[in-house]
Amino acid sequence: MGRPVAIIGVGQTYHGKRMDVSYPELVREAVMAVFKDTGLSPEDIDGVVSGTMPSMMEGIALTHFYLADAMQSAGKPIMKTETCGSTGVSIAHTAYYWVASGLADLILAVGHEKMNEGDSQATMTTVAEPFYQRYFISGAPGVFSMQSQMWTVRYGISEEKVRDAAAFISVTHHEDAFDNPYAHIKMKVSMDDVKNARIITYPVRLLDVCPNSDGACAVIFASEEMVKKLNRKPAWVKGVGYRGDEYFFGDSDKAVWESAAQAAKEAYKQAGIKNPRKELDVAEVYNPFTFQEMLFYECFGFCGPGESPDLVLKGTFTRNGELACDPSGGTLCTNPIGATGLIRVAEAALQVTGRAGAHQIPGAKLALAHAMGGVDQFNGIMILGSKL
Amino acid sequence: MAKEYKTIKTELRLPYELAYGATWTRFFEGMKEKKIYGNKCPKCGRVLVPARSFCPRCFVDMGEWIEVSQEGKLVAWCYTNYRYFGMPTEPPFIGALINLDGTDVNFLHLIGGFDLSNFDEVRKIVKNGMKVRAEWQDDRNAHIMDIRYFKPL
Numbered sequence: 001m002g003r004p005v006a007i008i009g010v011g012q013t014y015h016g017k018r019m020d021v022s023y024p025e026l027v028r029e030a031v032m033a034v035f036k037d038t039g040l041s042p043e044d045i046d047g048v049v050s051g052t053m054p055s056m057m058e059g060i061a062l063t064h065f066y067l068a069d070a071m072q073s074a075g076k077p078i079m080k081t082e083t084c085g086s087t088g089v090s091i092a093h094t095a096y097y098w099v100a101s102g103l104a105d106l107i108l109a110v111g112h113e114k115m116n117e118g119d120s121q122a123t124m125t126t127v128a129e130p131f132y133q134r135y136f137i138s139g140a141p142g143v144f145s146m147q148s149q150m151w152t153v154r155y156g157i158s159e160e161k162v163r164d165a166a167a168f169i170s171v172t173h174h175e176d177a178f179d180n181p182y183a184h185i186k187m188k189v190s191m192d193d194v195k196n197a198r199i200i201t202y203p204v205r206l207l208d209v210c211p212n213s214d215g216a217c218a219v220i221f222a223s224e225e226m227v228k229k230l231n232r233k234p235a236w237v238k239g240v241g242y243r244g245d246e247y248f249f250g251d252s253d254k255a256v257w258e259s260a261a262q263a264a265k266e267a268y269k270q271a272g273i274k275n276p277r278k279e280l281d282v283a284e285v286y287n288p289f290t291f292q293e294m295l296f297y298e299c300f301g302f303c304g305p306g307e308s309p310d311l312v313l314k315g316t317f318t319r320n321g322e323l324a325c326d327p328s329g330g331t332l333c334t335n336p337i338g339a340t341g342l343i344r345v346a347e348a349a350l351q352v353t354g355r356a357g358a359h360q361i362p363g364a365k366l367a368l369a370h371a372m373g374g375v376d377q378f379n380g381i382m383i384l385g386s387k388l
Numbered sequence: 389m390a391k392e393y394k395t396i397k398t399e400l401r402l403p404y405e406l407a408y409g410a411t412w413t414r415f416f417e418g419m420k421e422k423k424i425y426g427n428k429c430p431k432c433g434r435v436l437v438p439a440r441s442f443c444p445r446c447f448v449d450m451g452e453w454i455e456v457s458q459e460g461k462l463v464a465w466c467y468t469n470y471r472y473f474g475m476p477t478e479p480p481f482i483g484a485l486i487n488l489d490g491t492d493v494n495f496l497h498l499i500g501g502f503d504l505s506n507f508d509e510v511r512k513i514v515k516n517g518m519k520v521r522a523e524w525q526d527d528r529n530a531h532i533m534d535i536r537y538f539k540p541l
Contacts, residue, residue, distance in 0.1 A: 020393055059400055121472035131412070132438060132532050135476050136483040136496045138468040145466035146485060153464075153516045199507055202467040246444040250485050250494030251436075254464075 002100030004224040004388055006234030009038030010346035015184040015215030015334045017116045023058055024070040027112045030216035030339075031071055034108070038220055038232065042072035045220075046104035049079045049094045051087040051111055052338030053373075054126060058117045071110050071218075084127060084373030085140075085286065087111060088217070088341020089242070089380035092369070095221040096237050096382070105223040111342035112216035115335075120212045128375055133249060140288065141201040141209060143375050147254040148291035149203065154255040155306025163203065165309035166290035167194035170207045170332065172318050173287070177329025179358035182343075184213040184334040194290075203291065210288040215336030217343045224388070235349035238366070239270030239383040249375045260299035260372065260379040267368075267381040268301075277302045277323050281364035282351045284344035286371040287330045296370065297325070300381075319361065327351075327359045341371025345382050352386045411441040411450075418455070419534040422524050426456040426491055434492035457489035458522040459541070465499055465514055467507060480504045486520060486538055500537030513540060 011033025018026055035041060048071050050064040060066050064073075064080045071078075079098075083090040088111040095109040121139030128134040137143050152162050171191055177183035189207055197205035227234045241263040245252045252258065264276070273279050283300070287293035294308035302323060303311050311317065317325040326332070328347045331340050348367035350356040356364075365386045372379050408416065411427075415438045418425040426437030431446035437456050442449055465484040468477075477483075481504065485494035501523055502513055520538035528534040 019395065020391065056400070059398055119473040121470075122474050125472065125475075129406075130476075131406070131408070131416075133496055135532060136498060138466070138470075138475070138477070138479075138481075138483055139472055141470070142466050142468055142483050146464040146483065149466065149516070150464040150485070199467065199469050201469070202507065202511075204466075248444070248493070248496075250496050251444060 002097070003102055005096050005099040005237045006222055006224070006227050007219055007237070007345070007349040007384065008222045008227060008230060008232040008234055009034050009040070009220045010349055011035070011037055011218040012182045012343060012346060013216045015182055015213045015336055018114070018214035019116065023063070023114045023117070024067055026114060026214060027067045027070040027110060027216045030112070030218040031108070031110060034218035034220055038230070040106070040220065044106055045072070045076060045108045046106050047077040047079070047098060048073040049081060049091050049098070049107060049109045051081045051091040052113055053084055053087055054123050055082070056118070056126065057120065057123045058114050063112070067112065071108065083378050083380070085288070085337055086341055086371040086373035086378045086380045087338045088343065089345065089369065089371035089382055091342055092219065092345045092382050093240050093242060093380060095219070096240060099221045099223050105226045107221045109219045109221060109342060110216065111339035113336040113338040114214040115212035115337065116214050133375065137249065137375060138201060141204050143249065144289045144292050145201040145204045147376055148289065148295065150255040151295050157306055157309055161309050162291065163195060164191070165294060165312040166208055167191045168312055169290040169293055170194040173326055173329050173332045176319060176327055176359060177333035180328045181357070182334070183329045184215070185211050204289055208290040210331050210333070210335035213334050213336040215334065215339050217339040217346050219342055219346050219349070233353045235352045235384040235386070236388045237382060238385040239267035239273070240381065241266030241270070242378070242380040244374070244378045245376065247377065254376050256305070257295065257299050259377070260296060263379040263381045264300040267383050271383040271385070273383065276300060276368070280323055280366050280368050282327060282348065282361045282367040283323060283325045284328065284330065284347045284367065284369045285325050286341060286344060287326055287332050288335055290332065293325070300368070300370070319359070324361045327356070327361055341380065344369040344371055345384070348382070348384045352384050409441060411439055415439045416530040419532065420528045420530040422528070423455050424458060424488065424522065426454050428452045428454060435490060436493050437488055437491045437495050456491050459519060460486045460488035460495070460538070462499065462514070462516055462518050462520055463487050463494050464516070467510055469507070482510070482514065484538065497535060498537040499540070501539030
């Protein structure tokens with residue numbers, strides 16, 4: 001670990017189908033919000049980190065150039081970090097490393113995506129090369145469906161039970177989203193609605209899948225000195241972990257998912273966490289697909305392999321449960337991909353500073369934020385705490 | 389947000405010519421002859437398919453070429469029933485990970501050779517762990533789709 005780093009403010013856009021604003025205007029909305037939250041101005045910032053999923057989501061390459069004015073990055077060092085779905089957590093890591101290194105005191109991190117302007121699955125499938133994998137992976141849902149299925153079969157979980165648990169996750173997260181002013185999808189769904197929804201990529205049905213969202217998130221990372229000087233309530237970075245798998249989907253085991261498990265293990269080691277289910281108060285798990293959320297619970301040591309569906313159905317991971325997971329409604333209800341991982345970080349920061357509003361977990365002191373990306377290739381974690 | 393604002397429609401189409409290198413070239417030449425080639429890592433001993441020029445784990449040049457079995461076990465699958473712009477495979481289709489006999493990684497391809505139009509019928513046929521075998525196109529172009537699909541045995 002380098003020197004101490006904290007998040008001192010966050011800003012989000014109202015996520016959704018935002019055809020009322022251009023892409024830079026959308027990004028400016030989040031950047032204005034973080035400046036309002038912190039009382040800082042662009043001239044206070046030492047450097048800017050930005051990121052998206054594949055740039056071509058909006059048909060414009062290297063969007064940190066296009067968005068330079070919206071992020072007020074002129075005259076400052078700017079970096080772009082891009083790791084597919086895990087981009088948002090990677091941006092947070094980049095900002096953290098920058099401040100932890102001692103080379104900057106205030107870094108603005110901005111994640112953004114305007115998914116309704118292009119064809120998201122067509123764009124995402126370009127991360128697979130066009131002579132082997134691209135024919136078979138059918139965008140994100142295809143990959144995650146195969147993975148979920150491998151996991152279910154590996155641990156002998158019955159199809160009915162995993163289906164019920166996934167539906168329960170969909171119902172509770174859709175319910176949670178009503179208390180998050182920034183969430184995209186706000187609709188009441190029942191267990192039967194989820195179980196009878198149209199098949200997208202079996203076993204994944206429409207209500208097991210996240211939406212295409214337009215949105216941006218901005219977060220300011222600060223050194224200890226700045227935290228004191230500005231007298232802000234900090235969310236301290238307690239640990240970070242990031243791991244990747246080999247490129248080809250069939251080359252590594254996705255049911256025992258090492259990149260997810262090892263990223264969490266590294267972050268826990270830095271944060272001194274031994275029993276995550278007991279010690280963590282909130283986890284913002286990247287959950288674009290209900291089934292995959294359960295696999296993450298196991299990878300992150302919230303329970304043993306194959307145990308998550310039973311615990312889900314018992315309510316262990318609901319807002320009032322033992323470990324609240326995605327009380328914001330999570331990625332399932334809001335997914336502007338390049339922003340999504342940073343939204344997880346922002347939500348975790350709001351929770352440990354007691355500022356999450358209607359979806360606050362009372363007394364939350366330690367939170368996990370996570371994002372995943374690539375053809376099941378990357379996983380990143382950030383642990384935030386109320387105390388240094 | 390009730391007001392409708394104007395939008396602009398735009399499109400990008402860019403031509404590319406990607407170099408295969410010697411290993412992929414040989415692998416795809418094999419496809420033309422109805423052969424699936426893998427190769428063996430001299431360090432970890434794993435047989436990888438498709439064949440590679442280097443082992444992704446050991447970072448050493450791959451060794452002996454092996455014509456791998458055209459039969460294997462279904463490890464994971466997904467029935468795809470949606471469409472995106474430029475999708476290279478016509479839905480509905482079943483993408484699958486197949487562990488070809490004698491290999492140490494899973495090969496990604498399609499499961500087929502039966503009616504895919506009704507999912508409930510598909511669900512009765514496709515089972516994890518079932519044996520499948522490659523079915524080839526008559527007209528082959530040294531391409532991954534020279535294998536039409538893997539058919540349940």
